[in-house]
Amino acid sequence: MDKKQEWSGILGFLIAAIGSAVGLGNYWRMPYLASQYGYIPFFIAFIVCVMFVGLPIMFVELTAGRIFKKSFIETYKKLKFPWPGYISFILMVILCSYYMVIAGWIFMYVVTYPFIVYNFSDLITHNIAPVGYIFVLLLSAIPIYFGVQKGIESFSKIIMALLVILTILILAIALSENPIPPITLELPTNLEIWIMALSQSFFSLSVGFGILFTYSTYIKQKTSIMKDSIVIGFFDVLIGLAASFLVFVLLGGVVSTEGPTLVFDVLSGVFKIAAIGWLFYLCLLIAAITSVISLLEFIVSNLQNYGFNRKKALFLTVVSFLFLSLPSALSYSSLNLSFMNIPVLDILDRYVIGATSWVGIFFIAFLLQHIKEEDFVKHLDAGRLGKPLYIWCKYILLIFGVVMAVVSTKFLIGW
Numbered sequence: 001m002d003k004k005q006e007w008s009g010i011l012g013f014l015i016a017a018i019g020s021a022v023g024l025g026n027y028w029r030m031p032y033l034a035s036q037y038g039y040i041p042f043f044i045a046f047i048v049c050v051m052f053v054g055l056p057i058m059f060v061e062l063t064a065g066r067i068f069k070k071s072f073i074e075t076y077k078k079l080k081f082p083w084p085g086y087i088s089f090i091l092m093v094i095l096c097s098y099y100m101v102i103a104g105w106i107f108m109y110v111v112t113y114p115f116i117v118y119n120f121s122d123l124i125t126h127n128i129a130p131v132g133y134i135f136v137l138l139l140s141a142i143p144i145y146f147g148v149q150k151g152i153e154s155f156s157k158i159i160m161a162l163l164v165i166l167t168i169l170i171l172a173i174a175l176s177e178n179p180i181p182p183i184t185l186e187l188p189t190n191l192e193i194w195i196m197a198l199s200q201s202f203f204s205l206s207v208g209f210g211i212l213f214t215y216s217t218y219i220k221q222k223t224s225i226m227k228d229s230i231v232i233g234f235f236d237v238l239i240g241l242a243a244s245f246l247v248f249v250l251l252g253g254v255v256s257t258e259g260p261t262l263v264f265d266v267l268s269g270v271f272k273i274a275a276i277g278w279l280f281y282l283c284l285l286i287a288a289i290t291s292v293i294s295l296l297e298f299i300v301s302n303l304q305n306y307g308f309n310r311k312k313a314l315f316l317t318v319v320s321f322l323f324l325s326l327p328s329a330l331s332y333s334s335l336n337l338s339f340m341n342i343p344v345l346d347i348l349d350r351y352v353i354g355a356t357s358w359v360g361i362f363f364i365a366f367l368l369q370h371i372k373e374e375d376f377v378k379h380l381d382a383g384r385l386g387k388p389l390y391i392w393c394k395y396i397l398l399i400f401g402v403v404m405a406v407v408s409t410k411f412l413i414g415w
């Protein structure tokens with residue numbers, strides 16, 4: 001039997017959870033969405049969605065992890081409704097399969113930068129790009145091999161500190177080289193902004209599908225879930241805003257419709273000292289790796305229900321992803337793997353993960369139906385806010401789920 005996995009303390013848990021939350025979502029997705037929909041309106045919509053939907057889901061997810069203390073799949077099985085466990089598992093495997101490919105491009109850019117001079121967009125279609133994910137996979141597997149405390153926690157502590165320092169440094173340099181463009185206060189009046197902000201809040205906080213649930217099952221001390229969630233949310237929002245602000249300054253405040261490739265193109269050649277651009281990609285890589293670790297840890301923890309010990313489960317996961325990531329890796333290669341002319345990677349990101357994130361609201365809300373009010377309030381430790389938050393999470397969140405479901409379906413069938 002494997003040794004029980006535990007964080008050394010709350011700080012270890014918090015840093016690893018922030019590591020999961022802060023990822024490509026903050027440095028890549030958020031800036032391009034903000035530049036597309038208008039920085040200020042998007043920030044406002046995003047912060048409102050984080051406060052009223054993302055964080056409440058996190059409250060429930062973390063509390064449920066502390067109460068059920070089992071893997072995600074096992075928890076739903078115990079509640080005699082196994083589907084959310086299986087579906088989340090499949091969605092997270094899909095997310096991990098293409099997320100690692102994007103992280104792999106960044107890895108190849110970061111390591112080949114001193115030797116080859118090219119734009120990021122040239123790299124994506126270069127023959128060496130598709131193998132990048134293999135390095136990311138192996139690198140992320142190392143901390144998992146050493147366990148939650150000695151591996152994930154120790155690794156995250158060092159690397160997250162580096163990430164914060166680098167982000168501040170890059171922002172300071174960008175501000176010293178460029179003037180801050182005028183900021184105009186505009187409100188998010190368009191419905192589409194809200195839809196994108198809502199799904200971005202899920203994606204960025206890593207909530208809805210059991211990732212943070214898994215991390216919270218490893219907490220041994222007493223803790224206030226409300227405070228922990230606010231700390232995780234605060235860092236996640238702050239880094240997302242910092243990266244978007246960076247792009248805002250570098251683009252001179254201009255709205256851009258470039259989409260997913262924006263960050264990659266913008267940052268390749270704007271700094272006076274080219275190496276600063278390289279540092280930004282290093283940040284992206286660090287952030288992406290700690291998120292991949294959380295996805296792989298989730299998969300490994302669930303596979304252990306099926307008779308594998310931790311190391312065997314990890315081995316099986318690594319070998320499987322060598323194949324599972326291939327379709328995404330080949331999407332932008334000379335093979336141009338696509339379906340109905342859309343690259344496989346884009347299909348997975350937009351139509352599978354982007355359009356299904358609403359499901360997570362119901363999955364997590366379902367767990368709350370099996371948690372007693374006093375237990376929720378006790379773990380949340382929110383004082384007088386405990387009871388209203390319970391009602392908010394148990395009933396009101398479902399309304400957001402229904403709205404998201406309707407809108408996402410419309411989006412899927414062409415809107």
Ligand code: PHE
Nearest residue numbers: 021023024025026203204206
């Ligand atoms: N939160 C991560 C990011 O912002 C993505 C992620 C989503 C990771 C869900 C794990 C689970 O990049």
